[in-house]
Amino acid sequence: MEISLFKSIKVVSAERAFRTVLEHVQPSVRNALQRSLFVRRDKAVTAVIESDYLDIDYSSSFFLQQGRSFTPLSRRTKRIHFFSSRVSKRRIAESSPEVINCKSYLGYTVVRPLQPLTVGRTFIRPPESIDGYRAFFPTQVEIQIDLCGIKLKVEACPYISQDQLVMACATASLWMSNSSLAPKVAGVRQCTTSEITALALSLGEPYGPAVGSRGLRLDEEEKAFCGLGYDPKLWEYPEMKHLVEVCYTHVEGGIPPVLNVYFPYQEVEGTHVEGLHAFTVVGHLMDIQSRRQEPIYKNIYGASEFVPAFIINDDQNGIYLRAEVFSAGKEQRPLRAGLRIWMGNKKITGYCVGLLIPFPPRVLLPGTHATRLAAYWLHYLQSQSILPAKPLVVRTFLARSNVFKESIVEQLDVPQLKAIYRSLPLPRYIWVAEYGYLDDWCGTDCDNLVKQGEFIFDATLPPAVKAEWLTMHWQGAILVRRIKQERLQTEYYPIEKDRPCSLLVAPVRP
Amino acid sequence: MTKNKVDEGQITRDLAQIAKQVEEVSLRPSREVLEPLREMIVELERGLPPATSGEVLSSRVRW
Numbered sequence: 225m226e227i228s229l230f231k232s233i234k235v236v237s238a239e240r241a242f243r244t245v246l247e248h249v250q251p252s253v254r255n256a257l258q259r260s261l262f263v264r265r266d267k268a269v270t271a272v273i274e275s276d277y278l279d280i281d282y283s284s285s286f287f288l289q290q291g292r293s294f295t296p297l298s299r300r301t302k303r304i305h306f307f308s309s310r311v312s313k314r315r316i317a318e319s320s321p322e323v324i325n326c327k328s329y330l331g332y333t334v335v336r337p338l339q340p341l342t343v344g345r346t347f348i349r350p351p352e353s354i355d356g357y358r359a360f361f362p363t364q365v366e367i368q369i370d371l372c373g374i375k376l377k378v379e380a381c382p383y384i385s386q387d388q389l390v391m392a393c394a395t396a397s398l399w400m401s402n403s404s405l406a407p408k409v410a411g412v413r414q415c416t417t418s419e420i421t422a423l424a425l426s427l428g429e430p431y432g433p434a435v436g437s438r439g440l441r442l443d444e445e446e447k448a449f450c451g452l453g454y455d456p457k458l459w460e461y462p463e464m465k466h467l468v469e470v471c472y473t474h475v476e477g478g479i480p481p482v483l484n485v486y487f488p489y490q491e492v493e494g495t496h497v498e499g500l501h502a503f504t505v506v507g508h509l510m511d512i513q514s515r516r517q518e519p520i521y522k523n524i525y526g527a528s529e530f531v532p533a534f535i536i537n538d539d540q541n542g543i544y545l546r547a548e549v550f551s552a553g554k555e556q557r558p559l560r561a562g563l564r565i566w567m568g569n570k571k572i573t574g575y576c577v578g579l580l581i582p583f584p585p586r587v588l589l590p591g592t593h594a595t596r597l598a599a600y601w602l603h604y605l606q607s608q609s610i611l612p613a614k615p616l617v618v619r620t621f622l623a624r625s626n627v628f629k630e631s632i633v634e635q636l637d638v639p640q641l642k643a644i645y646r647s648l649p650l651p652r653y654i655w656v657a658e659y660g661y662l663d664d665w666c667g668t669d670c671d672n673l674v675k676q677g678e679f680i681f682d683a684t685l686p687p688a689v690k691a692e693w694l695t696m697h698w699q700g701a702i703l704v705r706r707i708k709q710e711r712l713q714t715e716y717y718p719i720e721k722d723r724p725c726s727l728l729v730a731p732v733r734p
Numbered sequence: 735m736t737k738n739k740v741d742e743g744q745i746t747r748d749l750a751q752i753a754k755q756v757e758e759v760s761l762r763p764s765r766e767v768l769e770p771l772r773e774m775i776v777e778l779e780r781g782l783p784p785a786t787s788g789e790v791l792s793s794r795v796r797w
Contacts, residue, residue, distance in 0.1 A: 394797040439796030442785070458785035466781035484797050502797040521774050578785060592782065596774040603770055604759065610752055689772050691760045701749050703756060716753040718746055 226317045230372060234273045235313045238262075241271035241304050246333075249341045252567055253385050256542020257343070259568065261330060264351035266308035268330055272316065272371065277303035279334045281399075282344050284416040285390045290338075298337040301344060305371060306330040319374050331378040332369060342387050345403075347380035348543060350535070354509060355546050355566065358670050359535055361507035362621070362730070363404045363480040381480070381506035381535075383543040384417065391417045392439035393502045394484070395424070396539035398448050400504040401480040401582055405454075408478065408624075410652075411585040412453035423451030442484060442578050445502075454582040457590060462579055464551040464561040465518055466592070471505050471549075472528035473591030474581050477622025477655075478730065481505045481581050483536075485563060485574035492572050501574065507535035509546065510670050520618070523606075524599040525662055527619035541567050586684045587622065587653045593687040595620040598657030598679045600691060611698055615662035619675075622683060623730055625650035631728045640719050641702065648704055650694065653683035658727055674724040699724070 236244070238261060246254055261268040279301045290297040309328035334344035347369075350361045361381055369376045382403035386396045399417045406414040415423075424444040440448070442458065449456035462470065471481050482504055489498040508531045515529040533548040546566040552559050552575055559575035581590070598618050605611040623631075632645045658675040665673055677698040685692055696703045700722050705712045759767055 392797065397797075441794065441796055445797070459782050460785045461783065463781035466778065470782060500795055500797050521770060579782075592778055593775070596771065596778060599774060600771040601756075604756075608752070608755065687775075689768060689775055691763055691768060691771060693756075693760065696756070701752075703749075703753050714753050714757045716749045718749055 227313055230313060230317050232274060232276050233313065233316065233372065234275065235311060235316070236271050236273065238268035238271045238306055241273065241306075245273060245302055245304060245335055246341075249335065249343055250385070250540075252540070252570075253343055253542045255568060256545060257333065257346070257348070259542075260348055260351055260544045261306055266328065266330070268306040268308060269328075270307045270309065270311045272305040272307070272311060274303040274305070274371070276300045277334065279303070279336075279344050281384065281416045281418075282334065282336050282387075284418045285387055288418055289389045301337060302335045303332050304335065305332045305369070305376075306348070316372055316374065319372075326376060329369075329376045329378055331380050336387060338387060338389070343383075343385045344387075346383040346543060347378055348383070349378050349380050350507065350544055354535060354544060357509035357511055357532060357546075359507055359509055359544075361535065362476050362478050363506045365404050365407050367407070381537060381544075383537045383539075385539045387417075389437055391421055392437055393539050394440035394445050394482075395421050395448075397482045397502040397504045398424075398440075398445060400506070400537050400539075401482055402449075402452055404480050404506070405478070405582060405584070406452075409453075409584040415452065420448050420452070424448035439500075442580070445482065445484075445580055449580070449582045452582075453585055455585055455587055456580055456582050458581075459579045460577065461558045462561050462576055464549050465516075467561040467576055467579065468531060468549050469526050469528045469595070470579065470581070470590070470592050471534055472508055472526070472531050473595060473620050474622070475505055475508055475534070476527075476619065477591060479581055479583065479622065481579055483563070483576055484578040484580070486559065486577050487572065487574040490573060493570055497572060500577075501538075501540065503536045503538040503541075505534050505547075506537050506544075509533045509535065512665060512668055512670055512673070515666070519615075520595060521599045521603055523613070523615040523662075524602050525615065525617045526595055527617055529617065530665070536565065538565065541565060541572070584622075584653060588686045589655060589681065589683050590687060591620050591622060591655060594655030594657060594681045594683070597681050597692060598659065601679060601693060601696060602659060605696075605698065616659050617662045617665050618657050618659045619727060620655055620657045621730070623654055623656050623728075625652060625654050627730055628654060628656060628680075628728070631730055635726065635728055637725055638719060638722055640717070641697065641722065644702055644704065644717060645695075648695065649707065650680070651682050651684045654694065655681040655683050656728065657681070660724070673727050675727055676724050678728075 286299045307328045331348040333346040364379045364381045366379045484502045511532045533546045536547045548564045550562045552562045561576045658678040660675045680695040
């Protein structure tokens with residue numbers, strides 16, 4: 225009896241969902257989705273299809289475009305939930321404990337009723353490795369889903385493909401970046417793709433498809449981020465080394481950069497590709513066995529040395545794709561960094577034109593500057609024989625200071641240090657630069673990397689050639705700066721029973 | 735026990751000295767002392783130019 229009431233949902237095998245509802249989705253997007261759900265330890269087994277789902281993003285586009293047509297068009301989408309275990313309709317109807325707070329929930333994708341079929345808002349838990357490398361997704365966000373009154377949770381990097389009507393790749397990339405940040409950042413809001421396009425174009429009223437689908441200029445992308453409440457920063461024609469560093473540093477801090485690239489004329493499996501494209505960097509791979517050989521300064525290296533590729537969400541080519549960065553030849557100038565994007569066995573090559581980072585409000589200091597401040601102080605401490613003159617590696621990431629303190633409480637094993645950090649007034653956003661010995665890192669498992677200490681810098685300061693810092697911790701001692709009567713005062717504490725510990729992992733929840 | 739106390743006192747004195755030096759560098763740095771930082775930032779800006787230089791921002795192309 226109860227089951228018959230649940231008419232709007234259908235439970236099928238995950239493979240069957242791909243053979244039916246998702247069959248006519250753009251092949252590259254479908255294949256990437258398939259890889260992310262089936263090439264993983266906890267493979268998708270069951271799909272639950274909600275056939276009359278009203279999607280917030282599609283609805284807002286619908287009323288601007290399809291809803292104005294004389295011929296009736298559907299505003300209902302299909303939402304497909306994936307589970308890595310067997311889930312039956314009966315269990316959903318009974319809201320059985322196996323379904324509630326289900327650990328096997330992998331997330332969902334929305335299919336828009338357009339021709340050709342396109343994928344709307346998608347939140348799929350990322351796989352643990354990609355193309356054989358250990359993958360990290362610090363930009364993922366925890367979202368809650370309601371399935372027939374059952375609360376489900378998933379940590380994922382948001383994905384959306386363009387509808388080819390009211391948005392292009394730039395809007396989709398901005399949405400992916402914002403949807404990952406907005407739940408975590410005070411002062412910015414989550415919004416739909418049509419609202420992003422309106423912000424980018426400074427439109428106070430609904431617009432037609434000719435406006436949205438023509439794409440955005442770089443300054444319009446920047447304007448949209450400003451409108452959402454960010455303090456965005458834009459760089460142009462980065463060098464390969466710096467592109468890797470800036471993407472790694474900000475992704476580690478949970479900020480998904482938007483890359484604007486140029487694809488020269490090329491053939492990808494019989495199809496000609498050429499033009500301009502934008503996508504979002506959501507994660508990175510890590511290979512501790514091999515590294516590049518370029519220090520930031522003297523014998524101080526960045527942790528981005530160990531990053532062989534990034535993971536991107538590309539609205540036209542799919543979710544969780546591997547993108548390798550390489551140095552472009554002189555013939556490509558002014559373009560200096562190339563990107564090889566892998567879609568299974570296929571690849572497409574582009575060159576980075578612009579790099580846009582949506583900094584949370586009041587964050588003025590870029591992570592690359594914070595890394596240089598850390599390198600400067602490490603070099604200084606080594607030159608004063610306070611630290612041993614061994615090659616060091618620095619890992620920099622942005623953190624909300626309350627989240628940093630929370631992580632310290634949960635993960636740090638040195639009570640005195642824990643108490644000092646907890647007692648310290650800090651700005652809302654800080655750059656944390658952890659450092660370890662390069663020799664200890666090389667060849668170690670990613671889970672066993674150790675740090676010898678860390679530095680904290682004020683992320684709300686504008687970049688300048690000034691040796692700023694808030695705390696400096698090395699084995700056995702810490703220096704901290706406290707504000708007293710609008711002046712910074714240095715305090716020092718010897719740390720008893722100090723020891724190297726694991727790298728901090730910031731929580732992804734809002 | 736006594737030796738430990740002496741060592742601890744020495745560590746604290748050393749640390750006080752380090753804190754003083756570090757504060758001096760952060761508040762009143764000489765040009766030479768800041769040179770490594772300047773060098774690093776110049777190299778960074780060469781490899782990662784801000785878009786204020788205009789070429790990209792003024793372009794009319796759309797993404």
